[in-house]
Amino acid sequence: xxxxxxxxxxxxTATGQRVTLRCSxxxxxxxxxxxxxxxxxxxxxxxxxxxxxxRAKGNILERFSAQQFPDLHSELNLxxxxxxxxxxxxxxxxxxxxxxxxxxxxxxTRLSVL
Amino acid sequence: AQTVTQSQPEMSVQEAETxxxxxxxxxxxxxxxxxWYKQPPSRQMILVIRQExxxxxxxxxxxxxxxxxxxxxxxxxxxxxxxxxxxxxYFCAYQIQGAQKLVFGQGTRLTINP
Numbered sequence: 001x002x003x004x005x006x007x008x009x010x011x012x013t014a015t016g017q018r019v020t021l022r023c024s025x026x027x028x029x030x031x032x033x034x035x036x037x038x039x040x041x042x043x044x045x046x047x048x049x050x051x052x053x054x055r056a057k058g059n060i061l062e063r064f065s066a067q068q069f070p071d072l073h074s075e076l077n078l079x080x081x082x083x084x085x086x087x088x089x090x091x092x093x094x095x096x097x098x099x100x101x102x103x104x105x106x107x108x109t110r111l112s113v114l
Numbered sequence: 115a116q117t118v119t120q121s122q123p124e125m126s127v128q129e130a131e132t133x134x135x136x137x138x139x140x141x142x143x144x145x146x147x148x149x150w151y152k153q154p155p156s157r158q159m160i161l162v163i164r165q166e167x168x169x170x171x172x173x174x175x176x177x178x179x180x181x182x183x184x185x186x187x188x189x190x191x192x193x194x195x196x197x198x199x200x201x202x203x204y205f206c207a208y209q210i211q212g213a214q215k216l217v218f219g220q221g222t223r224l225t226i227n228p
Contacts, residue, residue: 031214033215035216042219042221043216043218045215094214104161107157107158
């Protein structure tokens with residue numbers, strides 16, 4: 001168990017809908033990362049937060065947004081869902097954004113868009 | 115842009131034997147980190163081993179070791195005395211300076227034959 005908690009484990013929804021994925025980082029970790037794992041694109045970095053502020057953006061669609069709250073949990077919001085958004089979404093956390101700090105991954109949320 | 119290439123989509127090995135998974139990467143940086151992550155059927159991403167580019171000594175973690183060839187931009191993972199529990203997808207990853215995000219290869223599926 002990495003200590004990173006993601007809910008829900010599975011999510012099934014329809015095209016056009018909006019969903020929210022939740023991540024609780026390890027105790028003491030201030031930095032949160034979101035990654036998407038899909039069959040065609042592999043594992044891709046989406047966005048990073050540190051202590052409530054956005055630090056880096058990757059290949060995140062405009063339909064997707066995220067935030068990190070004062071209690072350090074993070075949410076990834078996906079809207080106007082398309083079939084191609086079906087993927088495994090991972091959250092990872094580290095103590096700080098420093099490269100010396102290892103990223104620990106949660107178990108992921110599997111999103112199925114029908 | 116930094117890229118990570120895993121040329122072996124699938125590998126198999128007999129239990130108790132040794133297997134080597136290949137990874138090459140492309141970067142213009144001189145200081146970076148390289149990782150191997152394991153993803154078993156549970157989907158959890160588990161850190162196997164980490165290598166710092168400025169360290170010439172190859173990293174080892176019990177039965178797992180790497181062969182880091184900086185000039186050749188090669189970073190292979192050797193698993194000795196393979197066990198059934200080693201069966202998983204293995205991802206090679208590179209950590210970009212500045213953003214701290216991980217860039218992943220496409221993965222190698224490792225099967226352990228009893």
